[in-house]
Amino acid sequence: MLLDRAQEIAPEVLAEVRGAFPILGQKIGDHPLVYLDNSATTQKPDAVIDAVTRYYREDNANIHRGVHALSQRATSAYEDARAVVARFIGAPGPEQIVFTRGTTEAINLVAWSFARPRLKKGDVILLTEMEHHANIVPWQLVAEATGARVVPAPVTDSGEVDLEAFRSLLEHEPVALAAFVYISNSLGTVNPVETMLAAARAAGVPTLVDAAQAVSQRPIDVVALDCDFLAFSGHKLFGPTGIGVLYGKRKHLEAMPPYQGGGDMIANVSFAGTTFKGPPERFEAGTPNIAGVVGLGAAVEWFAEQPRERLWAHEDALVRRATEGLSEIDGVRIVGTAKDKASVVSFLLAEAHPHDIGTFLDAEGIAIRAGHHCCQPLMTRYGIPGTARASFSIYNTMEEADRFVKAVARVARFFS
């Protein structure tokens, strides 16, 4: 059984992983912090905090165009991180890694630079009902500008994409692009992206994968996936906020017009006309988040060295333990019961509203999230205003899962 094997992960290994995250050792009031809001953002290991500090203490300068030592160091740190990220997700070349502010900006970039010029009136942008607002609103904006339509593939009651419906939409609608989430941040559903990508490919439809959650939960190989674009955020991968990644196929990145104009993305500027650099610089106008890139590179290097498969099995065991514990509490309803799930337990209590649960748990030092998790259409699909959500990461412990369950049981008793 997976559960037993996962529980067998050496306690020293877990302790070492957890020990790498200084923030986790603190108390909230009288209670040790139990951080279960990892889908919103993960904590940062010393390796990342130190890399960012070292960069500012020793190497800080503006990148490119600099002839002095610091600028050359900062430039190599920046470009080295790009290569590290490229290797991490299996991108054939570092020039296929565009640094953005996060998943949101990466999707907006694809919406405006890739989709907008090719969309025609009546074209369909195919999404799913379980998308994060970041993978809905940019498409609505380009749809409004072009006369295209945004159509979501339905999800089932258990929280899985209805694959039949997805295929049928690809077949019967003039789909110009399909964009979907790999792992749902609100339900934890792991979508069968290989199958979905193959279906889109068969229909000749370019694809974008929202890997914001998946990048810390699954090995990512963009060549094996054969997606056209993939987006994720550094802060959900143990890295800093304000930095993210867009991976794109070469043929697309080379053909796409700039997203924003400014310094660093140009080949030559004159008032008669300006020429642009190739990718990735073409899409990185202005002084970028250099420290963020350095921190992201450090996060990826740190994470790649961890026993990831075993840590993911441990995380699965945490999710199962929490799910089983919650299911024994009267009045609990788990929202999202897909067969393949990762990290997340979303739930409702008959007697207590998610916000009341959140406030109660916070008073015991337990951080969860309450609300629609930026997935309002999905909540509407289930006829609920929101859920309470506990989301686990590699550094959480079984004791934490148990403390969480016991606290929810107390909330249920308090309000009943």
Added chain:
Amino acid sequence: MDDLHELYQEVILEHHKRPRNFRALPQSTHRAAGHNPLCGDEVEVYLTVRDGRIAEVTFQGQGCAISRASASLMTEALTGKRIDEARKVFAGVKDALTGNAPEAGMDEIGELAALQGVRRFPARIKCATLPWHAFEAAVAGTKRVSTEA
């Protein structure tokens, strides 16, 4: 009393479990919906105003214990009040929620003082004010208000 028990004190829990005037009012003269997009909560407030006085106030909708208790307490506090008096009560509640009110001033708002435990929970103040904003909107003739607009 610790912060949590001050927040969820008896009066609040009691109004949450058995909300007063929790129904639609088909004959209302004023009504408005209050929406909190952060949590998806939605409350509809109905008023019957006769000769400048609030003859009846009711509410409906889904919400957390704080917003529901606040709405229930509001309906009791505002029944029979003139509109200008009702606005003053809201001003008093706002002060109590944001910690501006002198503790002594609490007597004037009566049972509503139970809401002041919210002041230690900044993230929850909007839950408590949501029904009041809906009331204000109803009186002003606005159909819908949002905590985030």
